[in-house]
Amino acid sequence: MTWTSQSFLKWSAERLTQAGIESPRLESEVLLAGGLRASREDLYRDPDRELQEDEIALSKSFVERRFFREPVAYILGRREFWGMEFEVTPDVLVPRWETEILIEQFLQWTRSRSFSEPMQILDMGTGSGNIAIVAAKELPQSRVTAVDISPSALAIAEANAWVHEVADRIRFVEGDLFACDLETPFHAILSNPPYIEEDRKESLMPDVKNYEPGRALFGGPDGLSYYQRILPEAWRHLKENGVLFLEIGNGQVNDVLSLIKNHGGYHEPEVTLDYMGMERVISARKKNQNG
Ligand SMILES: C[S@@+](CC[C@H](N)C(=O)[O-])C[C@H]1O[C@@H](n2cnc3c(N)ncnc32)[C@H](O)[C@@H]1O
Structure with a gap:
């Protein structure tokens, strides 16, 4: 099956909704952008971009971790604070x-x-x-x-x-x-x-x-x-x-x-x-x- 950014986000938002996540679409975008090492704007610019095998594997692992309620900041290893990026573990x-x-x-x-x-x-x-x-x-x-x-x-x-x-x-x-x-x-x-x-x-x-x-x-x-x-x-x-x-x-x-x-x-x-x-x-x- 071919995954595009768009179809991945749809699947991911459904998965996170099942887990009771409050903002499933937003978090899906943040996680996919992290998996693609891109920005959320990039996802909007090119919603039909085909995802590579390794990108799918990584992004899916992010969504599964979030499904089990791991904080997004730990999944991505970073968090913004005061407009600056901080490594977090x-x-x-x-x-x-x-x-x-x-x-x-x-x-x-x-x-x-x-x-x-x-x-x-x-x-x-x-x-x-x-x-x-x-x-x-x-x-x-x-x-x-x-x-x-x-x-x-x-x-x-x-x-x-x-x-x-x-x-x-x-x-x-x-x-x-x-x-x-x-x-x-x-x-x-x-x-x-x-x-x-x-x-x-x-x-x-x-x-x-x-x-x-x-x-x-x-x-x-x-x-x-x-x-x-x-x-x-x-x-x-x-x-x-x-x-x-x-x-x-x-x-x-x-x-x-x-x-x-x-x-x-x-x-x-x-x-x-x-x-x-x-x-x-x-x-x-x-x-x-x-x-
Ligand atoms: C609520 S966190 C705050 C972390 C960070 N300053 C922030 O605002 O996001 C409290 C921090 O205090 C540290 N801490 C807990 N007990 C401590 C103690 N007895 N002496 C020094 N640091 C302690 C914890 O390891 C933790 O990093």
């Missing part, structure tokens, strides 16, 4: 668009200040390195430290940093949060920590539950354990007036605000909503010693 969380809000808030803060020395930034729990790399790219004068407990995640992050030509300004450190050699206090600490409640595991989509690394997802029984650990440690590692930027999960805003208030070392925090209107980022400035 099952060792790292697939970067989410919500996390761009964290970076936007951080960059907005940098524009309101001037720095007399290279800005020192910490990305705690770097995963694919997306936050650290965007920060380094957007702020060419900055120095970034990127920490993760997973050596395999750090290897991916470092590879991404080389591709985006910022590896010379990012220090990758393996460690359990702040229990590692951090060298310097920071002007800003950014973190998208694991924040899902452990007992919600079974209710997660199979794409997440069965494929993404558990240690990137779960934040203890109430989802707050990383915030509890990060708040006091970040305070110790921030320069005076330095700011902590945290991504938070749905419904966690009041709990995290209480943790910050109870700590006492930060000014009144600011909360930023994501494009869906959910509270997504909390930023808190460290108080000076004299208040």
